[in-house]
Amino acid sequence: MIPEYPNFAPLGIGHLGEIEEHLRLTPRDTCELSIGNLFIWDDFDHPQVTAINRNVCVLITPPNEPPYWLEPFGALQLKETVDICLKHAGRISRASEMFVALLPPGAYKTEPLRNQFDYIYETKTLAELKGKKYDGKRNHVKQFAGRNPGYEFLPLSPGYKAEALALFERWFAVREESKYFPRLAYTSQKAAVTAAFDNYEALKLTGGALLVDKKLRGFTLGSPINPEMISVHFMYGDPSLSGIAQTLLWEACNKTYAAYKYADLEQDLGIPGLRTMKLSYQPLKLEKKYEITA
Numbered sequence: 350m351i352p353e354y355p356n357f358a359p360l361g362i363g364h365l366g367e368i369e370e371h372l373r374l375t376p377r378d379t380c381e382l383s384i385g386n387l388f389i390w391d392d393f394d395h396p397q398v399t400a401i402n403r404n405v406c407v408l409i410t411p412p413n414e415p416p417y418w419l420e421p422f423g424a425l426q427l428k429e430t431v432d433i434c435l436k437h438a439g440r441i442s443r444a445s446e447m448f449v450a451l452l453p454p455g456a457y458k459t460e461p462l463r464n465q466f467d468y469i470y471e472t473k474t475l476a477e478l479k480g481k482k483y484d485g486k487r488n489h490v491k492q493f494a495g496r497n498p499g500y501e502f503l504p505l506s507p508g509y510k511a512e513a514l515a516l517f518e519r520w521f522a523v524r525e526e527s528k529y530f531p532r533l534a535y536t537s538q539k540a541a542v543t544a545a546f547d548n549y550e551a552l553k554l555t556g557g558a559l560l561v562d563k564k565l566r567g568f569t570l571g572s573p574i575n576p577e578m579i580s581v582h583f584m585y586g587d588p589s590l591s592g593i594a595q596t597l598l599w600e601a602c603n604k605t606y607a608a609y610k611y612a613d614l615e616q617d618l619g620i621p622g623l624r625t626m627k628l629s630y631q632p633l634k635l636e637k638k639y640e641i642t643a
Contacts, residue, residue, distance in 0.1 A: 351400045354433065360396035360407060362388065362551055368398075371405045371422035376575045377445045378636055380467050380615040381419055383580035385545065385552055385572030392540035401433050402426040408438060413533060417442035417640075427451055431641065441641040449639050459639045464619035467636035468627040472579070472612045475602040475630065482631060490599050493592030497561045502600040505556030505568055510546035512565040516585055517542055523588045529620045542583060545570060555579070557605035559586070559597050566590055567597040569605065579609040594626075 351367050352358050360368075365384070372382060380386055387396070387407070395410040404423030410416045418434045418441045421427065431452065434441055443465055478487050494500065517539060524530040545554060549570075556570030567586035571579045581601070586593035606612055613636070617624040 351398050351405060354399040354401045354406070355437075357397040357399045357408065360387065360391065360398045362548060364398055365551065368405060368422065375422060375424050377420070377447050378467075378469075378574060378578065378613075379443065379445045379638055380574065380580040380582075380613050381443045381638075382422075382445075383572045383574045383582075383613075385554055385570075385582050386580060388548060388552055389541045389544040389582065390537070391544060393537035401430045404430050406430070406434060409442075415439070420444040420448040424451060428453060428456065431457065435641070435643045439642065442638075444639045444641050446637045446639070449641070452641075458642045460642075462638050462640055465616045465638045467616055467638070468614045468630075468632045469578075469634045469636050470612045470614065470630060471633050472602050472606050472609055474633075475598060475612060476607065478599065486595050486599070486630070489592040489595035493590070493596040496592075497590070500566075500596075501560040501563075502604060503558050503560060504605070505558045505570055507546050507549045509558055509565055509568065510543075513546065513568050513585075514539070514542060516565055516568065516587060520585045520588055529618075529622075545582065555605060556583075557597075557601045559593065559600065561587075561590070567593050569597055569601045571606065573609070574613060577609060578611040578613055579606045580613045580615060581606070582615070598630075 351364055368387065369384065393411055397408045399406050401421065403425050404421040406421045407419045408416060409419060416438045418438055420441055421430050431441065443462065449459055521530065521535050525535065552572060554570050554572050556568060558565055559567035569581060569584040571581040574580045584594065584597055586597050602612060614627055617627055
């Protein structure tokens with residue numbers, strides 16, 4: 350059971366039912382509020398949960414920035430709840446535009462966080478890759494298939510954990526010299542991948558595995574933000590295989606994520622290459638997020 354403020358508990362799988370119920374009552378469209386993201390980054394975010402005015406509130410304490418609250422899950426006595434949050438930690442961060450719109454105009458300072466904006470796409474568009482603007486993407490997929498005849502794309506399962514972690518090591522090895530992928534990023538991502546596989550069924554994650562010669566060479570997994578939108582948490586491909594990133598996303602949108610109208614490829618964190626790649630897929634919209642302070 351989630352304790353009443355000022356008491357806290359470390360967010361754990363035991364809180365899953367209460368969290369899901371609050372998110373169903375007040376759905377929002379940011380990746381932080383997908384069930385997967387709330388739980389798999391536990392080792393990095395150190396989330397603590399409390400109830401304020403019957404709203405569920407999650408306090409994040411990461412190692413690379415000051416503590417902050419996620420937006421409260423609920424809509425009861427919001428101003429009073431926000432005031433308590435701001436008095437406690439000084440800020441609510443990654444807040445959705447939907448949440449900001451519920452607050453009294455001018456009551457708080459709100460600053461957009463461009464590096465945290467989510468990239469939203471129509472899943473069907475990423476599956477079909479129609480039109481001239483996607484010529485390059487289709488060519489990568491076609492060439493990958495030509496170089497790797499008989500490759501398979503299958504449902505992901507917890508049984509792929511060891512292979513997935515080995516693939517993650519190869520993926521990160523070619524990036525660790527970059528200032529955008531420090532050792533902290535390695536540690537946090539590896540812990541999140543591990544947590545995802547360890548809690549795969551409890552968190553109702555869904556994913557796909559790309560196999561070449563029966564060996565895992567790419568995988569993706571995600572969890573729903575709402576019934577129409579999937580948040581794609583991970584997409585890792587063997588860096589030695591040209592075109593695997595494009596093929597992995599194309600296959601996933603045709604199969605793994607096809608039941609969802611929209612795919613949220615999450616934020617770019619200000620990483621130039623990641624921003625360029627996500628923009629190249631022509632997002633339907635950027636889901637804005639804000640920092641709220643007194």
